[in-house]
Amino acid sequence: MTGYWLLPRLCQWMGNGKEKGFTLVELLVTTIIIGILAAIGMQNYIYQVGRARETEAKNNLGAIARGQQAYHWEHGEFADDVSKLGISIPEKYYQINTTWQNDYVKHQAQAVNPEKDQVRNYAIGVYHNSGSYAISLCQSLDVNGSVNVGDTPDADCVGPNTIKIK
Template identity: 35%
Template sequence: MKYLLFLAIKSQGKKARGFTLIELLIVVILLGVLAAISLPSLFGQVAKGRQAEARAALGLINRAQQGYRYEKGTFATLSELSLEAASISLTFYNISEVGTRDAFGAAYRANAVTEFDDDIKNYAGAAGQTAAGAYTGIVCEDETPLEDNVSTSNSAGVLACVDGIEIN
């Protein structure tokens, strides 16, 4: 009898240490809920980072156009710009000229490459000079990635966004 009592007391001192199945299940569920909440935000940040490429490129072209207009008296085609703006190497966008340049400005678009066409927004930009001599520049973005209709308008050097949102 003393031996059984000894074993009972001894076994109480060696309680099993670890997590129960229910505790582990609760932790896994909590991690799943946190992941479900944070992943959409992460994907949105990736798209914003890709779109920054187009905004920076169009801003660079705007500044280069204004400098070219100041020096040469006319706006340039993308290939005429002396800066590296003419040969910008972009990963997510293709830049093209829109319409013809004139004494009041030049316009261009940044269209997402085919692989990212439905994931990131398209952009349009223009540089201009008003009749009073003020230099203007604008960058516009599509309202959603699924729209491909953003453009700019130029009325005697006064620039505006058409079917898009002005971001500068």
């Protein structure tokens, strides 16, 4: 018997039986708008992640170049392998390839998954001439594009659609 008088009072308190809430159309419009915003945001997010990975590759190549200069200063020759430089370079997104000569060394940062990560490839060269060092850095303009540095610091980048950064 006590529950009988509670139900009418509860209905009065909740708005005299009037329905409250959103219609199906309102919910669908909201869902569509959120979906569009998420799609736009995801593209921007992927682009920014790719640029961050490229920055990491350039920083790693810079560390390798400085390590090569120090190694050459101490040993009179460039190291033929990055492991001899005493620096740790993660190869999660980029693999480092080395070409070695007496008066220069070239390192290429080749993307491991270029299409998935949307990243470009890079190459750096460290050159020694008459007691001074020079560095050349090149970048491919296309995702997974071929790139290398020249045999001298003043040479153009090797490969189609490349640009010399330094």
